[in-house]
Amino acid sequence: MCGIVGAIARRNVVPVLVDGLKRLEYRGYDSAGVAVLAGDEIRRVRRVGRVAEMENAAHTEQLDGTLGIGHTRWATHGGVTEPNAHPHVSNGLIAVVHNGIIENHEAKRAELKAAGYVFTSQTDTEVIAHLVEHHYRAGHDLYAAVKKAVRELTGAYAIGVIARDRPDELVCARMGCPLLVGLGDGENFIASDVSAVIAATRRVVFLEEGDVGLLTRDDVTITDQGGVVVERPVHVSDVSLASLELGPYSHFMQKEIHEQPKAIADTLEALVDAGFQMHLFGHKAGEILPHVRGVKILACGTSYYAGLTARYWIEAMSGLPCDVEIASEYRYRAACADPEHLVVTISQSGETLDTMEALKYARELGHRWALSICNVRESAIPRASDLVFFTRAGAEIGVASTKAFTTQLVALFALSVLLGKQRGRIGAADEARLIDELRHLPGSIQHALNLEPQIKAWSERFAAKNDALFLGRGLHYPIALEGALKLKEISYIHAEAYPAGELKHGPLALVDEKMPVVVIAPNDSLLEKVKSNMQEVAARGGELFVFADLDSHFEESDGVHVIRTPRHVGVLSPIVHAIPVQLLAYHVALARGTDVDKPRNLAKSVTVE
Incomplete structure (x- = not known):
């Protein structure tokens, strides 16, 4: 839900922003907008409805600039109206786009109103714009102003910020919501999803919790939650543009349903070659899985149903008890934890907030080991887990999950067999038979x-x-x-x-x-x-x-x-x-x-x- 894209370049970035927002449409949204620095002013276009409507308005208004931010909004605070659409601008000086929810926005809104700031929307995001301006006016240092502002925020956020009189700076920050930096040649980008920048660059840096980034056209500086300058690893994305296009299909859901034989075959590739081996779940699997005495699965929606299916497999094949819980419920109840029960989180995106928070809660309760089953590399939940199995479904654009679900089932089946194998309940003949059945699964x-x-x-x-x-x-x-x-x-x-x-x-x-x-x-x-x-x-x-x-x-x-x-x-x-x-x-x-x-x-x- 909600999508962010931003760019600083030596060319007009409006086409980049619009293209990025179109590639983020699959995330779900009800309004869209862009803001660019044009000369000595921030110009903004927002529209309720599809990105195409906003694109037409931007073309009509001849929007042009080398620094800008864009957003697709899924309404949380405030209704689906143009004043509530992003980007939000504070007194023509600061423009902000934001994913997430600021939990202390009401208190901050009251403080800022008392300081003379006028609010024109019902959103929590406008609080961020005014708060950044408040700190920016004190020192005219945008990077420092954003750092100060986010320290006052409680909740989850990924933000992109530009200022009217800082034409060479794009600032971003993340806490609880995904955000990445795309590295170009004489241009740099921010996005909530690699698909938004894949047409411009494949070299990306995934921001960690609490990171704040400063982008110029030729450089990127990142500081961590403690204010220390850090180097985050550069990854070369393997997402293909073809996977983001419809091709001969009428809808992405139809395309993704028909991609399931290949997605399952790709996910099974290492398994059918090597058998059910510990290393399939990460280099620590050999140290952890033999000591597991039970399994607790945490997930939401379709992933939860994958977990319910896995419970039958795990208990039948391994003899281990298995509980499956809706992540958004588990995190708010007084649960009993057994440190020797493996926590398994399932998330297509690896950024599902309820599942991530449920994992944190499980750790707080004393669970020692966590395994993530996920379709997106370098996402938050796998990084917070000891073990990981990456499905190879490829990009899933349709909101209704299809190939992510069936590849999750394949991963969970592999886990079930491996647990049964290491507990002596599945022998060599059974393993060979199951591998053969998996080999024929794409055909079925x-x-x-x-x-x-x-x-x-x-x-x-x-x-x-x-x-x-x-x-x-x-x-x-x-x-x-x-x-x-x-x-x-x-x-x-x-x-x-x-x-x-x-x-x-x-x-x-x-x-x-x-x-x-x-x-x-x-x-x-x-x-x-x-x-x-x-x-x-x-x-x-x-x-x-x-x-x-x-x-x-x-x-x-x-x-x-x-x-x-x-x-x-x-x-x-x-x-x-x-x-x-x-x-x-x-x-x-x-x-x-x-x-x-x-x-x-x-x-x-x-x-x-």
């Missing part, structure tokens, strides 16, 4: 993708519905949860998921001819139980949409529609069955005409509470 995913025409035909029946129910049992209950989440996220149909055995304990009251019921029904040990639950639905006039395996022996009839995936793939079945529910949500959303890649009210990278 492709077979599931080939069901798209049949699923698209179903979508027309769903488009007019207002509610839906998803059912699954055992390993596939979390996939039912994920299917319901996907449908509500992008089609805005209210959807719920339940373990199929719980149907008679309440949800059955909702079932009638208007309520489509989606059932995940693979040919596993619980199939006959699921069939009984389906009879309960059919007896109440409910319409059943069943995702089954080729050998599940379901017969279609009035009110019972069946789509069969290929052969049952055993314990890997949840990964395969995730594909049909993704495709169903996508095509129902298309049929209803919603914005598939940028659903209302949602953001890709959730860096606020």
Whole structure:
């Protein structure tokens, strides 16, 4: 959510800012704006709506400058209005863009009002702009003013700041929200995501917590939280421009659904070559994993459902107890901690604030070891963890997670097998069999993708519905949860998921001819139980949409529609069955005409509470 881009160069930076903001659109936003230093004034253009509207306004107003900042805002403090859009300007002297939430903004607002500052927005960000100006007027040193200002802020922030009379300086700072510096030739950049600057440079520096940076056209200076000048490592990004373009697809979600065979194959590459080895989870894994006596998984949203699936694998394969908790709930309860339980955090971006804070809380409670499963290198959560498994899903642009989810499942499966192996519960023959099954997984995913025409035909029946129910049992209950989440996220149909055995304990009251019921029904040990639950639905006039395996022996009839995936793939079945529910949500959303890649009210990278 929210995106930042900034640039200082010898060329007009407005096209750079606009291009960067377009590449950040996937993060979720409701307004956009840019501010540039033009001559001896700060000129600003802001618009509610899409970046394209702001771009047209900037073109009409002939915005031009060699120093500037831009922002896409996802509303938190204050409604979706132009006065609340970023950048915020203080008395024509200071311009600021900001991601995050300032928790003490009300107290600071009162202080600044008493000092004579006039507020024109409802945002916490305007407090930062006035506070920087307050300190800047005392010494006309922008870098020092930003350092003083951020020391007075409580909360999370990533900020970019320019001043009217400092044409050769761009200042930035971060605490709790991601921010990086892009290094160019005679030009430098800031961004909340590498995708915003990848067209200009691949050389990036990731700021650490509490860092404040000063950028000129030829140099970058960074001081840490203690005010000491530091050198942060330079990384060469491997994000490709092709991964940020739609290519032949209509939407990024569609593209990313179809990229899953490759994403899974890439994530599995080292594993199928070397087997289930400790080093896959980092150089300390051999020291830590043999001593683990339990697992606690912390995650949010789709990643939480990946964790719920992993609980079945971990307990069955390793015999270790496994708890799965919603990160935003865990961090606020008096939890009991066992120091020998491994904390596993799951986050596509590696910057999910609730998950990061939950990890910090787990450390405070006494957990000794932490493992991160993440798709973004050099992000905050992996840096705070002892062990890490980087999935290789590539850039995921669509807000509704697809390939990040299935590659997380692959990583969690690998962890489950490794824990079982080192506890003597999985032998060499079992390991060889599981590696062979993983080797065939991308092909099974492709077979599931080939069901798209049949699923698209179903979508027309769903488009007019207002509610839906998803059912699954055992390993596939979390996939039912994920299917319901996907449908509500992008089609805005209210959807719920339940373990199929719980149907008679309440949800059955909702079932009638208007309520489509989606059932995940693979040919596993619980199939006959699921069939009984389906009879309960059919007896109440409910319409059943069943995702089954080729050998599940379901017969279609009035009110019972069946789509069969290929052969049952055993314990890997949840990964395969995730594909049909993704495709169903996508095509129902298309049929209803919603914005598939940028659903209302949602953001890709959730860096606020």
